[in-house]
Amino acid sequence: EPKQRDLATLLRRRLPADSVQLLELLGNSGDEQGVAVHAVGGFVRDLLLDLPNLDLDITIEGDGIFFAETFGEQHGCRVRPHQAFGTAVVVFPDGRKLDVASTRLEYYDSPGVLPTVERASLRHDLYRRDFTINTLALCLNHDRFGVLLDFFGGQKDLQDKTVRVLHNLSFVEDPTRAFRAIRFEQRLSFQLDPHTEGLLRSAVRAGLVERVGGKRLMGELIQILKEQEPTLAVKRMAQLGLLPCIHTGLRFGPDSEQLFAELERVLAWYQLLYLETPLEPWTVWFLALMDRLDSPQYLEVCQRLMMPERLMERIFGHRHKALKRLQHLRQALGRGQEISNSQLYTLLHGMPLELLLYGLARSGQDELRRLVSHYLTRLAEVKSLVSGTELQDLGVPRGPAIRTMKERLLSARLDGLIASKDEELELARQLIVEQL
Ligand code: ATP
Incomplete structure (x- = not known):
């Protein structure tokens, strides 16, 4: 018999009202269909720890897909069933999601004594989970709303702050x-x-x-x-x-410790720039983790992890080039050299952001960080105002000449030599004359 505890009050105190209402609706659907409904896993764990978690997983003692489809119809949700697993994802009109699973039906061997059989099958289902802290189940049916079922000592492990598997295998x-x-x-x-x-x-x-x-x-x-x-x-x-x-070449030594600490600072700094550019910080951590590997080893890791081609190209393909360019900047700074906006732009343009951030963490130099920040906040989005057609009208021949001209105009704009579109056109005319 599982340990039981009534969490109805705690639940109402800790969860937002609309979440409580959703739990009640799910329980009511269960009552109508005559099946037991439990919230399980991370949601219950985090409720007890008083951590926010809106990812709801529920388990139906019966046919979870049928439950999801019926519930979805009643509440205007889309439902994506996975027949092979007996699971379904319910998507609410506002985009919230709910995962529905079925406990395995083969444990319904004697339909006469439904409750015990149901309970046994829920227990069996939870026994397949990873750790005791993830095995807690919260009943949502009306008469037992908020009753916590603890088959494997999950509550005690939560209290003792312990991660424990359920069995030796x-x-x-x-x-x-x-x-x-x-x-x-x-x-x-x-x-x-x-x-x-x-x-x-x-x-x-x-x-x-x-x-x-x-x-x-x-x-x-x-x-x-x-x-x-x-x-x-x-x-x-x-x-x-x-x-x-x-990968056999991966280590976490004192130098990794320093790199990771520096990267934490760089990522915090980057957040404060409030740029719109989307960044997936995990990719930067990944680069830091792979820091010690040489190119062939790096490739081995990507293959071992079956990394998607595009991602691999993005963070691996440019790694060498990006690090070299940052190194170049760093040395120029070291020599006290002035670096113009257009030089900075030419060096950094097109470099994947995660590589820039990883490179910054690696260099650990504040001055370099200032330069990259200047590039990201002031230069990266600057564009020439004159179009290719306008340049053609001025007499620039189609083809690569247009591109070269645009680059020269952009450089002049970056370096503050021109500001308005008229000035840009004027400069274009001058350059054309010079080239004749
Ligand atoms: P998070 O807050 O990170 O989403 P979670 O507990 O919801 O944590 P998920 O990875 O989403 O974790 O998994 C959902 C549930 O499925 C977990 O609570 C866990 O019990 C179970 N689970 C996931 N992966 C495994 C696994 N490999 N073995 C056993 N149980 C698993």
Whole structure:
């Protein structure tokens, strides 16, 4: 029998009113269809920890897809079913999402005693989860609304701040849980239970983690690098021997420590620039993690992780060039050389942002940061005001000459030699005359 506790009051106090209402609606649908509905997983964990989490996962003791479709029809939601898994995603008109799963129906062996069989099947379903803290279930049906079911001691582990697997074969069943364990441990400031840590280390020693497929490994790594502060998690990965499972050349030494600390500062600084350019910070952390690898090793990692071609091209293809250009700037600064806007623009234009930020963290030089900031905030978006057609009308021949002319006009604009469109046209005329 699971431990039970009534959370109805806590839930109403901690959750926004519309979330509570949604939970009630789901419970009512369950009542109408005669099935038990439970919120499960991260949502319940975070409710108890009083952390915001609006990603709701529910489990239906019965046919989850049928439940989702009926609920969707009643409330004007789109429903995307996955027949093979017995799951569905419900998308609300305002874009919010809800994941619906089914407990496995084969446990309905004696329909006469429904409640116990249902309960047993929910328990079995939760037993397949990764850690005890993710096994808590919250009943949403009206009569038992807010009753917390705790089959595996999840509440105690939440209190003790412990990440614990449910059984000894957990990492053998699914070695990606090694990464998940670290992610939860670091995010929540929890500790791996010592026995769980032993099991994790055994799985690493047995070579199970290094055999995880590229796509799944990449998925877990991205999730870790998307955490608020990935540094501690990466350090912990190193400590538990997970980095070599990605690539044998990966380490986290004192120099990595310094680079990661610097990158934290660079990313914070970048946020304060409030630029519109979209940035995925995880890609910058990824670059920092790969910092020690030479080009062939880098390629091996990308292949191992089955990194999509486009991403690989973006952050790997330009790596060498970007670092060289920043190095060039740094040396020029070192010599006390003046760098004009147009020179700066020519060096940095077209460089992927994540590479610039990674390069900045690597250089650790404030002066260079000022230059890059000047480029990003003042220069990156500057465009010449004269069109190709207008240049043709002035007599510039079609083809590469147009481009060269536009570059010269842009340089003059960047360096403050011209401002208005008329001035730009005037300069174009002058340049054409000079070239004749
Ligand atoms: P987050 O707040 O990061 O979304 P979450 O707990 O919701 O955390 P997800 O990765 O979205 O984590 O997974 C949802 C639930 O599915 C988890 O609570 C977990 O119990 C279960 N789960 C996910 N991956 C696994 C796995 N590899 N093995 C077992 N259970 C898993």
